[in-house]
Amino acid sequence: MTHEQTSLYAAREPIFPRRVSGAFRRLKWQIMAVTLGIYYITPWIRWDRGPALPDQAVLVDLAHRRFYFFMIEIWPHEFYFVAGLLIMAGLGLFLFTAALGRVWCGYACPQTVWTDLFLLVERKVEGDRNARLRLHKAPWDARKWRLRLTKWAIWLVIAMATGGAWVFYFADAPTLARELATFEAPPVAWISIAVLTFTTFTFGGFMREQVCIYMCPWPRIQGAMMDEGTLTVAYRSWRGEPRGRGMKRHAGDGAITRAAGPQIGGRSPVLPMQFREGRVVLPEPQAGAAQGPGDCIDCNACVNVCPMGIDIRDGQQMACITCALCIDACDEVMEKVGRPRGLIDYLALSDAPRERAGGAPQSVWRHVLRPRNLVYTGLWAAIGVGLLLALVLRPTIELTVAPVRNPTFVTLSDGAIRNAYDVRVRNREGSLQNIAFSLAGAPGMSLGVEGVDDTTVAVEADSQRLIRVYVTAADDTPAAESDRTEIALTVRDTVTGESATVETTFNGDPE
Amino acid sequence: MASPHDKDHVETTGHSWDGIEEYNNPLPRWWLWTFYATIAWGLLYTILYPAWPLVHGATTGVMAWSTRGDVAAEIQAVREGQADMRAALVDADLATLPQNEALNGFAVQAGAALFRTNCSQCHGSGAAGADGYPNLLDDDWLWGGQIDQIAFTIRHGIRNEVDPDARYSQMPAFGEILAPAEIETLVQHVQSLPEGNDPLGGEGGALFADNCASCHGEDARGNRDVGAPNLTDAIWLNAHDDASLTTLISKGPFGVMPPWGDRLGEAGVRALAAYVHQLGGGEPTPEPTPGQPKE
Ligand code: SF4
Numbered sequence: 001m002t003h004e005q006t007s008l009y010a011a012r013e014p015i016f017p018r019r020v021s022g023a024f025r026r027l028k029w030q031i032m033a034v035t036l037g038i039y040y041i042t043p044w045i046r047w048d049r050g051p052a053l054p055d056q057a058v059l060v061d062l063a064h065r066r067f068y069f070f071m072i073e074i075w076p077h078e079f080y081f082v083a084g085l086l087i088m089a090g091l092g093l094f095l096f097t098a099a100l101g102r103v104w105c106g107y108a109c110p111q112t113v114w115t116d117l118f119l120l121v122e123r124k125v126e127g128d129r130n131a132r133l134r135l136h137k138a139p140w141d142a143r144k145w146r147l148r149l150t151k152w153a154i155w156l157v158i159a160m161a162t163g164g165a166w167v168f169y170f171a172d173a174p175t176l177a178r179e180l181a182t183f184e185a186p187p188v189a190w191i192s193i194a195v196l197t198f199t200t201f202t203f204g205g206f207m208r209e210q211v212c213i214y215m216c217p218w219p220r221i222q223g224a225m226m227d228e229g230t231l232t233v234a235y236r237s238w239r240g241e242p243r244g245r246g247m248k249r250h251a252g253d254g255a256i257t258r259a260a261g262p263q264i265g266g267r268s269p270v271l272p273m274q275f276r277e278g279r280v281v282l283p284e285p286q287a288g289a290a291q292g293p294g295d296c297i298d299c300n301a302c303v304n305v306c307p308m309g310i311d312i313r314d315g316q317q318m319a320c321i322t323c324a325l326c327i328d329a330c331d332e333v334m335e336k337v338g339r340p341r342g343l344i345d346y347l348a349l350s351d352a353p354r355e356r357a358g359g360a361p362q363s364v365w366r367h368v369l370r371p372r373n374l375v376y377t378g379l380w381a382a383i384g385v386g387l388l389l390a391l392v393l394r395p396t397i398e399l400t401v402a403p404v405r406n407p408t409f410v411t412l413s414d415g416a417i418r419n420a421y422d423v424r425v426r427n428r429e430g431s432l433q434n435i436a437f438s439l440a441g442a443p444g445m446s447l448g449v450e451g452v453d454d455t456t457v458a459v460e461a462d463s464q465r466l467i468r469v470y471v472t473a474a475d476d477t478p479a480a481e482s483d484r485t486e487i488a489l490t491v492r493d494t495v496t497g498e499s500a501t502v503e504t505t506f507n508g509d510p511e
Numbered sequence: 512m513a514s515p516h517d518k519d520h521v522e523t524t525g526h527s528w529d530g531i532e533e534y535n536n537p538l539p540r541w542w543l544w545t546f547y548a549t550i551a552w553g554l555l556y557t558i559l560y561p562a563w564p565l566v567h568g569a570t571t572g573v574m575a576w577s578t579r580g581d582v583a584a585e586i587q588a589v590r591e592g593q594a595d596m597r598a599a600l601v602d603a604d605l606a607t608l609p610q611n612e613a614l615n616g617f618a619v620q621a622g623a624a625l626f627r628t629n630c631s632q633c634h635g636s637g638a639a640g641a642d643g644y645p646n647l648l649d650d651d652w653l654w655g656g657q658i659d660q661i662a663f664t665i666r667h668g669i670r671n672e673v674d675p676d677a678r679y680s681q682m683p684a685f686g687e688i689l690a691p692a693e694i695e696t697l698v699q700h701v702q703s704l705p706e707g708n709d710p711l712g713g714e715g716g717a718l719f720a721d722n723c724a725s726c727h728g729e730d731a732r733g734n735r736d737v738g739a740p741n742l743t744d745a746i747w748l749n750a751h752d753d754a755s756l757t758t759l760i761s762k763g764p765f766g767v768m769p770p771w772g773d774r775l776g777e778a779g780v781r782a783l784a785a786y787v788h789q790l791g792g793g794e795p796t797p798e799p800t801p802g803q804p805k806e
């Protein structure tokens with residue numbers, strides 16, 4: 001058996017996506033402007049919270065364990081808000097993926113957005129696809145060096161700005177900017193900037209589609225979340241095939257859904273897979289195969305613009321991030337050759353048999369408003385409403401009461417029984433709160449606060465204070481002699497009158 | 512070139528097991544380099560840090576880093592960070608310490624840690640004491656509950672033979688002095704005191720006046736100068752059933768506490784005093800009245 005030794009590893013094949021214009025490209029520019037704008041500008045927005053609190057609208061204050069988001073302030077014990085937001089993000093991803101496939105990847109993922117930005121720089125410096133291809137093959141002469149270095153320098157600036165913007169979310173932006181400018185910033189800021197600069201530079205400049213294909217878990221997860229009703233970028237093979245440049249070419253290339261494996265170097269296995277009524281069926285003979293060439297003129301425009309370097313005409317495949325640029329490219333061509341647009345289009349797998357049979361696809365709304373999507377939307381909205389309610393109903397004064405159980409009670413010299421409670425009072429306001437304790441208990445019970453003569457203590461702005469509170473039941477009272485007595489502790493802001501109450505128990509000495 | 516759709520032309524690895532072949536979906540080469548880089552990093556790590564097991568212990572690594580050294584350095588850093596607070600605590604006037612929120616907070620936290628390590632063995636982790644070991648939470652004190660009195664007790668201890676300034680007193684073993692019947696009478700008498708009986712009344716009162724009142728006082732309210740407990744309140748240092756009290760009076764209790772001044776240092780003693788003082792029974796220091804002799 002003679003077999004050539006094949007390599008188990010493949011070098012990356014560079015991709016030179018061509019410039020394209022069209023509706024989706026425009027939309028992507030807009031999304032890029034908005035998302036990058038939000039990212040770079042947000043830390044600089046100011047928001048007045050009074051003198052005791054930072055005035056940065058969005059701030060993750062790790063040192064003081066606070067998260068500020070405009071009028072919202074989150075304490076560490078309220079991490080469920082963050083958990084809730086993460087669940088919403090997860091459900092949102094389910095929803096978008098079930099409805100529109102990998103829209104996250106195609107439009108909003110930072111990897112896509114920054115790669116797009118880096119490609120824009122590349123195109124501006126080195127020219128469009130053909131020029132870049134030529135440059136790639138050219139020897140390393142002065143011109144090539146000049147262009148490459150220029151491109152890398154711009155990339156590096158963008159990468160540094162990206163890492164630089166990140167750290168401003170974790171500290172007061174103007175202060176940190178000054179510290180960075182004077183080289184007085186803490187090491188963690190420099191390290192964060194360095195790491196993010198490095199990752200942005202390599203991921204956006206050199207790794208690009210490799211990140212999506214080999215490093216990112218989303219393609220697998222999202223691939224599993226799509227179904228036959230999901231609208232995703234696809235090629236109307238029944239309309240396009242047999243493709244040819246004006247003449248009849250080979251027939252039989254069906255709409256092949258690639259279950260796994262990107263087509264890099266054409267080595268990956270192809271599993272012809274089609275769905276009908278949710279089941280996999282083998283490809284049928286082409287309806288139009290006998291009737292001369294299809295609409296696809298095999299111009300390769302869709303392949304040339306693809307940032308992933310794949311051919312959408314091979315069918316849905318894991319490497320496709322559904323950036324929709326091939327739709328723009330193909331529409332442009334269809335316009336030129338006088339054929340209807342939409343040879344490549346947002347399309348659901350379940351529509352394929354309908355269209356093959358000459359029918360019209362289901363409307364977009366029929367696809368989007370599937371029960372599955374409605375359930376996701378419902379869950380998503382329910383959690384959102386719940387979080388919002390929790391946020392609005394959140395008191396500005398909070399207390400937790402931990403009865404001291406070691407020992408459960410103390411006998412005092414006059415025979416009275418005393419219980420101690422570790423009370424934590426949180427003042428979420430921007431000013432000092434004077435709070436007064438009061439007790440709802442049984443007859444003969446009294447209240448004391450460690451360290452003060454009366455029952456009023458001050459809690460600093462935006463802080464919590466641990467206070468030992470004593471409840472004493474006089475000798476021979478029912479509370480002193482029974483095992484458990486239900487009581488309630490109340491704290492009241494002496495200025496605003498706002499209060500919070502916690503129920504707890506009092507342990508007496510039954511003997 | 513064959514169409515990539517033609518599955519017969521997808522490359523295989525060339526491996527064949529009973530006719531089963533393996534498609535070659537090559538890994539990206541950079542992945543391989545990343546893998547090598549992690550190996551190199553791992554090797555470098557074992558050179559820099561303790562790693563390779565040898566017969567006696569492991570290689571120490573060229574950075575000479577160890578978890579123990581790390582902890583020691585952290586402790587050292589904390590010590591240095593707290594040096595100012597410790598110095599302030601040593602210089603502070605104990606009487607007004609509870610009013611100094613920052614310093615007292617530091618002292619109480621430090622005292623709580625010291626208490627758990629050094630005191631909880633006898634007084635219990637909740638400071639509730641045990642039979643013969645005073646409860647530090649209540650409002651009854653043998654040797655005084657003002658913060659400087661507590662500090663003195665901690666610093667020098669009680670009835671130990673180490674510190675010449677230790678608090679000292681000794682209750683005699685009355686089993687050698689009184690007849691068993693007299694002791695029984697005394698037991699009954701002492702047990703009745705918290706109910707408000709006259710300490711000097713009756714037969715028991717007579718015995719009390721002769722034998723006990725010199726330390727516990729004619730009113731039986733104790734004497735903090737000699738650490739004699741108040742016998743009229745609801746708090747008992749020891750079990751007070753007949754048998755226990757009989758043993759106690761016959762043999763004489765002799766509770767010992769070691770001096771902590773040398774072991775914990777003045778800052779530690781003061782921190783502990785601050786902690787114990789705020790457990791619920793601490794007594795305020797009276798304003799010194801002019802002319803009154805100082806202790
Ligand atoms: S595959 Fe991953 S990295 Fe690529 S666009 Fe999608 S989410 Fe982003």
Ligand code: SF4
Binds near residue numbers: 302309320
């Ligand atoms: S085939 Fe390429 S160009 Fe088309 S949507 Fe997918 S990734 Fe984008």
